Amino acid sequence: MSEPPPDYTHYRSRPRGLRERLQGSEPPVAAPQRTREPKQRRKKKRGAWFWIRTALLAIVGWIALSFVLFSISAQIRAGDGISDAADSELAGGGLPPLTPTTILVLGSDRRPKGSKEPGAKASGERSDTIMLLRVGGGSNSKLAIPRDTVVPIPGHGFDKINSAYAYGGAALSIRTISDWTGIKIDHLVLISLENFPKFIDALGGVDVTTQCVYSDINGGTRNGGVSIRLKRGENHLDGRSALALARTRHNQCDPSYNDLDRARAQQLILGGVRDRLLTPGAFIRLPWAAWAAPQTVQTDMGAAGLLGVMTSEVIGGSTPPQVMKPTGFMTLPNGGAGLIVSPEARQRTVDRFMAG
Numbered sequence: 001m002s003e004p005p006p007d008y009t010h011y012r013s014r015p016r017g018l019r020e021r022l023q024g025s026e027p028p029v030a031a032p033q034r035t036r037e038p039k040q041r042r043k044k045k046r047g048a049w050f051w052i053r054t055a056l057l058a059i060v061g062w063i064a065l066s067f068v069l070f071s072i073s074a075q076i077r078a079g080d081g082i083s084d085a086a087d088s089e090l091a092g093g094g095l096p097p098l099t100p101t102t103i104l105v106l107g108s109d110r111r112p113k114g115s116k117e118p119g120a121k122a123s124g125e126r127s128d129t130i131m132l133l134r135v136g137g138g139s140n141s142k143l144a145i146p147r148d149t150v151v152p153i154p155g156h157g158f159d160k161i162n163s164a165y166a167y168g169g170a171a172l173s174i175r176t177i178s179d180w181t182g183i184k185i186d187h188l189v190l191i192s193l194e195n196f197p198k199f200i201d202a203l204g205g206v207d208v209t210t211q212c213v214y215s216d217i218n219g220g221t222r223n224g225g226v227s228i229r230l231k232r233g234e235n236h237l238d239g240r241s242a243l244a245l246a247r248t249r250h251n252q253c254d255p256s257y258n259d260l261d262r263a264r265a266q267q268l269i270l271g272g273v274r275d276r277l278l279t280p281g282a283f284i285r286l287p288w289a290a291w292a293a294p295q296t297v298q299t300d301m302g303a304a305g306l307l308g309v310m311t312s313e314v315i316g317g318s319t320p321p322q323v324m325k326p327t328g329f330m331t332l333p334n335g336g337a338g339l340i341v342s343p344e345a346r347q348r349t350v351d352r353f354m355a356g
Contacts (some may be wrong), residue, residue, distance in 0.1 A: 062286060067307075070290035074303035077294045082188060085171035087300055091184040096136035096308035097315065100356075102183055105131040106173060107191035107246070108165060127165040127173060128247060129191060129266055132183065132353065135312035139356030142270065143349065144263035145324045150338035151180045160338050181350050187305065190298040197239025202292040204281050205238045206272030210245070210265065212253035217244055242269050259339075260323050267321035274313050319356065324349050 094101025107129030127147060134141040147162035153176050156167050164176040170188055178185050200206060212232045218225030226244040237245065246266045251257035276282050282289065294306060301309070324346065326339035341349075 062283075066286040066290040069287050070294065070307060071303040073291045074294035074301075074306050077298065078302045082190070082298055082300050083169060083171060086169065086174060086188060089171050089174040089178070089185070090188060090300060091186045092300075093184070094136060094186045096305070097312035098136060098308075100137040100139075101135055101186050101309070101312075103133040103135065103187045103189055103309065104174060104177060104185045105129065105133060105189045105191065106165065106170060107193065127162045130161060130173075130177070131263075131266065132177070132181075132185075133309070134353060134356060135309055135316060137356075138316060139319070140312060140316040141319045141322065141353050141356045142267050143322045143324065143353040144267060145177070146259040146263055146326070146339055148259055148337075148339050149324060149326065150330055150332065150340050151176060154179065159332065160336070181346070183350060183354070187301050188299060189301075192296055192298065193243065195292070195296045197243050199289065199292040199296040200237070200239035200242045200273070202285060202289040203273065203276050204285055205236050206242060206269060206276050207234055207236050208242075208245075208265075208268045208272045209234050210268065212251075213245065213248060213257075214252035215244060215248040215250065216252075217247055237269075237272070242272075245269065260325065263323045264321055267323075270313075271321075277310075277314055322349060322353055 091102075093099075106127045108127055130145040130147055132143040132145070134143075145161060147160065149161045150158055151161045153159050153161075153164045153167060154172065156163070161176065161180075164173045170190065174185050174188065177183075210230050210232070213228060213230040216225060216227045220227040226240065226247075228241050228244040228248070230241075230245070246269055247262075248265065249257075249259060249262050251261070254261075277289075293310070294303070297306075299306065324341055327342040327345050328340045330338050330340050332338050
């Protein structure tokens with residue numbers, strides 16, 4: 001017969017006191033281990049604001065880089081090619097874009113270095129482009145003066161207005177135009193035929209709406225000149241084509257095309273540059289365009305003045321292009337034909353220009 005199982009007495013142990021634990025009577029209890037989250041979970045999530053801020057910083061940096069390049073380029077060109085005589089004829093007023101400023105833009109018919117075009121080695125060049133810009137103060141206006149307009153040139157009698165540049169350079173041009181129009185000219189810009197196409201190309205070209213234009217300048221491409229073929233409507237122009245359009249006086253599409261149409265085309269190109277500056281494509285190219293812009297001109301203005309002019313062109317809006325329209329014709333003593341503008345017509349045009 002098996003023995004009954006022994007009786008067991010169950011005791012509940014009391015909790016150990018702090019003193020007993022410190023004396024080592026109870027084994028130490030290990031601290032609980034904290035489980036680590038996967039590395040990808042611990043990485044801070046980047047929200048929309050982070051990417052917006054990054055994009056804004058990139059845009060500001062891109063603009064700052066462009067400004068630095070523009071300033072350096074403008075400083076290199078500051079005063080280059082502007083004679084003391086020309087500088088003394090300028091009023092020097094205005095601070096665009098804050099206050100209205102009048103600027104005379106001249107483009108001579110001197111050909112780029114190395115050009116095979118007729119006249120490339122000729123001296124006594126004349127001003128192919130004559131334009132007044134009124135910028136700053138919240139409005140912009142442009143006035144083109146046809147180069148064949150007959151005016152009194154100080155010391156040389158009546159002659160075509162572009163002859164003033166041949167007689168006495170930019171200084172005599174400033175005095176002649178200021179006396180004839182009654183407008184004080186604050187600053188001067190001389191356009192470089194050699195570098196102008198580089199600036200247009202740096203922008204990625206310009207878009208202009210033109211009539212049909214078939215033009216062979218100085219014999220066309222085959223003879224060392226330039227040829228352009230533009231359809232009626234919107235055309236995209238690279239630097240070489242833009243310069244060719246600005247210089248076109250004879251259009252095979254339109255036998256009546258004359259110097260007035262040429263002046264309008266030049267204003268269209270300036271408008272195309274302004275519109276291009278407001279596009280995303282131009283923003284991407286901004287540093288290159290910022291460097292090329294001052295290289296396109298010779299001017300008495302430094303970086304701040306040039307930047308003010310360009311800023312005024314962008315934010316000041318645009319008025320319809322104005323051209324000093326002739327009211328008659330005359331034959332010069334040398335047998336050449338010129339355009340004349342009556343005093344009344346001249347004053348009306350000047351008043352519209354100054355009003356912006």
